[in-house]
Amino acid sequence: MLKGTKLYSIFTGTCPVCQNESMYTSSNMYNPKKTQEMHERCSHCNTKYKIEPSFFYGSMYVSYGVGIAIAMAIFVIAYFVLDMSRWNIFWFITLVSVVSLPVVIRISRNIWINIFMDYDKEKARKS
Template identity: 75%
Template sequence: MLKGTKLYSIFTGTCPVCQNESMYTSPNMYNPKKTQEMHERCSHCDTKYKIEPSFFYGAMYVSYGVGVALAIATFVISNYIFKLGRLNIFFAIMAIMILGLPVIIRLSRNIWINLFMSYDKEKAE
């Protein structure tokens, strides 16, 4: 349904150009050694993922925004829905940030690469 959109590529971690293959070597993002490990190129459309050396350093800026959004969402849910105290809200935010770190890393990389590449219907076929 969403295939062909940037949202599809961002949330699935697929190639931003053809959206047929995962950019990551391991589907398990909670494996610390393989969280950031990516293929060099897409085997379907031959797109090179690292456009230049240190390309994904820019994803650090995106990860800051994603992390802040996740912390704010945790605060709102903890405070207004569960009505927790300040210390418990703090612990909830820390737990979510630590457990969500691999998700934040991959999501920020996916967002960053999708800022520079777009879906190409011809390469997808």
């Protein structure tokens, strides 16, 4: 349903151009050695993921926003829904932030590369 949109590529971690292959070498993002390990190129459409040296340093700015969004969502849920104390909210946000770090890293990289690349129907159809 969402295939062909940037959201599909962001949430699945697939090639932003053809969306036929994962950009990452490992599907387990909780393996610290493999969280950021990516293929150099898409085997389907030959798109080079690392456009220039240090390309993904820009994703650090995106990760800040994603992390703040998660922390704010946790705060709203903890304060208004769960009626937790401020001290418990602090520890809850800290715990969720640490546990979700690999997810934030990958989502941020996916958002960053999708800013610079667009879906191409022709390349997606190639076999």
